[in-house]
Amino acid sequence: MKRFIVPILISALTTLSCLFIFKYLQNQPPLSASELHLTANPIVNTSFSSNVGLSPNLDFTxxxxxxxxxxxxxxxxxxxxxxxxxxxxxxxxxxxxxxxxxxxxxxxxxxxxxxxxxxxxxxxxxxxxxxxxxxxxxxxxxxxxxxxxxxxxxINAEEALPYIPFADSDQVKIGQWVLAVGNPFNLTSTVTAGIVSAKARDLNEFDNQPQSFIQTDAAVNRGNSGGALVNTNGELIGINTAITSETGSYVGYSFAVPSNTARKVIEDLMEYGDVQQGILGIQGSNLDTQRAAYYGVSQTQGVYVAGIEPGSGAQEAGLQTGDIIQEFDGKKVLKFSDLTGLLTAKRPNDRVKLKIVRDDTPLSLSVLLKKRDSFVIEALGLELKNTSPEILQQRDAAFGVMVHRSLKKEFMRYDLTGILITHINDQPVKNIEQAQSMITELETRELPIKVTFVTENREKSSIIFR
Missing domain, CATH: 2.40.10.10 (Trypsin-like serine proteases)
Incomplete structure (x- = not known):
């Protein structure tokens, strides 16, 4: 019986308390609007709007x-x-x-x-x-x-054909809308949309093959290669070229050769029959905190000049090892691929203005670009260049061309850079033009390629490429 008394008393007290509070509030005057302060979180309207973040005039059609x-x-x-x-x-x-x-x-x-x-x-x-x-x-x-x-x-058509005009790819902005047009998986006339995700993208800065792509998230797949990347005015800003994917299909990243690079290449092919590449004549490196500490510089952006090629425009203009290139013809250079992209649109004998930092002091230099005296043998994965009489004398050779660098991963481990190629299929090689002609003929006939060379230690050897 006692255990029921305590709950009954608690209930009675609670009821009396509620009656007292209610009676008290009834006798209070109401709060005015000026005395009422709301502290609750603001209400956010979650209704969908189809043009959020887009220009009301944006239309891809x-x-x-x-x-x-x-x-x-x-x-x-x-x-x-x-x-x-x-x-x-x-x-x-x-x-x-x-x-x-x-x-x-x-x-x-x-x-x-x-x-x-x-x-x-x-x-x-x-x-x-x-x-x-x-x-x-x-x-x-x-x-x-x-x-x-x-x-x-x-192609030769009977009538004038529709064509796409070039735009200035240097004016492309990260975040702007683009369309990729092509024929993926043999699906003709396919259009996809995306934005520019990055500029001057180098897919592998350690492969000795500098690149400078426009990166987008427009869907690109096999068959899109060679297709158009256009802006919302329908002007050409790039040629769709590659994707990076573990599956071989689009996963959100695609890459295009900038239109300024493509335009310069085709103009050279039409006028000269080959590409006239102007070179600065430096070996360079990207900068970041770790590399800046290693080189003993304070800058973490730009291109660090690690070496100067003898006789190059860079040497003649007074560029020095340790300089940091930060501008090229008025355009910012934040990394090596920025410089690569700007150089690919230039020709030999073009004069460019560089802004550099030397010992924390800003300087300006004018550099005359020179012609690259090298030739890439795709079949061998080697870049060759003409050599000097001094090197021929050092190797006890009367003629030959120098391997400037290896371009294929399987050859990089052999350290072929610097070897002197004297014969191709037992025929003497005196310059890169002759090497190019011989290799082209052998490739056309699908014959094996025998390369005879002399090392820096004057040792002679041969390699057969099939």
Missing amino acids: EAAEKSIHAVVHVKNTTISRQPTSMMDLFLGGGNPRAMIGTGSGVIISPDGYIISNNHVIEHASDLQVTLNNNRTYPAELIGSDPKTDIALLK
């Missing part, structure tokens, strides 16, 4: 309409030989077999000039181009540049 008719489907037929015997294996014979690859291209003039990627048309024995109206034409390869991965084709 005009850019798509302008560009879709000027992007073509490129079919590359390559004839390879399958060895059927040991004799075929060593001499390059065998049964011929046709292999077909596809990609995209961009019409850049009404008379039928087309830009694509070098890897789209490489080793082609036959090229076919299909327009958006399903008409197919044979295409002629005018020229290509493996280094920038740009190729120039030409």
Whole structure:
């Protein structure tokens, strides 16, 4: 009985307390609006608006309409030989077999000039181009540049063709909207949208092959290579070239050769037959906190000059090891790929203005760019350059060309840089033009390539490339 008394008393006291408080509040005057202070969190409207963060006038349809008719489907037929015997294996014979690859291209003039990627048309024995109206034409390869991965084709049509005008890719801004137009997986006339994610992107700064891509998140897949990257005005700002993916398909990153680079390459191919590359004549490095500490400098952005090539424009202008390049012709240089991208749009004998820092003191220099005296042998993965009489004398050689650097990972570990190539297939090599002609002929005939060379220790040896 006692255990029921305590809960009953607590209930009675609670009831009396509530009645007292209610009666008290009834007798109080109401609060005015000025006395009422709200401290609750503000209410956020979560209703969806389709144009949040976008310009109300943004419309991709005009850019798509302008560009879709000027992007073509490129079919590359390559004839390879399958060895059927040991004799075929060593001499390059065998049964011929046709292999077909596809990609995209961009019409850049009404008379039928087309830009694509070098890897789209490489080793082609036959090229076919299909327009958006399903008409197919044979295409002629005018020229290509493996280094920038740009190729120039030409078709002869009965009428003036739709084309895409060039824009200045140096004016592209990170975050601006772009469209990628191409033929992924043989799906013709495909348009995807994205933004510019980064500029002057080098996919691997340690491979001795400087790059400077526009990076976007517009969906690009196999078959898009050689297609157009355009701005919202339908102007060409890049040639879609690569993706980086563990699956081989698009995962959010795609890369395009800037239009300024592509335009300069095709103009050189049309005027000179090859690419006229102006070089500064330095060995450089990116900067960050760790490298700045190593070099003993305070800057963490720019290009650190680690070496100067003898006889180069950089040497003649007074550039020194330890200088930091921060501007090139009025454009900021934050990393080596910025400098690479700006240089690819220049020619030999162009004069450029550099702003540098030397011992924490700003300086300005005018540099005359010179012609690169080297040649890349794609089949061997080597870059060759002409050498000097002094080096020939040191090696006890009457002629030869120098290996400037290895471009393939499998050869980098052999440290071939600096060897002197004296013979190709037992024929003397006196300059890079002769080496280029010999290699081209051997590749055309699909013959093995024997390279005879002399090391820095004057040791002679040979390598056979198949």
